[in-house]
Amino acid sequence: MQKFVLITASALGAFSVMIGAFGAHALQEILEAKGRTATFETAVQYQFYHALALLAIGVLMFKINDRLLDYAAISMMIGIAVFCGSLYLLSGSGYRWLGMITPVGGLFFIAGWVLLFFACYKGLD
DSSP, X not given: OHHHHHHHHHHHHHHHHHHHHHHHHTSHHHHHHHTOHHHHHHHHHHHHHHHHHHHHXXXXXXXXXXXXXXXXXXXHHHHIIIIIHHHHHHHHHOOGGGGGTHHXXXXXXXXXXXXXXXXXXXXXX
């Protein structure tokens, strides 16, 4: 699981930079026309923050042997897919109903952070 988490974190970090650059250049006019530049930027920021969190979880897996870290990583990945994914789709499509899905991803982010907290509390001296 450690290798999977570290590889996924690295890929998501790279994708954050690529998606952000793509949005700033190729999609700029579309995002501005739809009034969704800030929404798109929020998605990129949250993806990058949580890619870094995944990276930290992957590194912690070498120190702490606890399934809570596995669950924290999975929660972060689901959060990125649902939270960021719904915001990316909303930004490009303008379908406002996609905004109703976004908080579910936020709940997965929160769960990931809470699971990380308990894994560290239990596993670090």
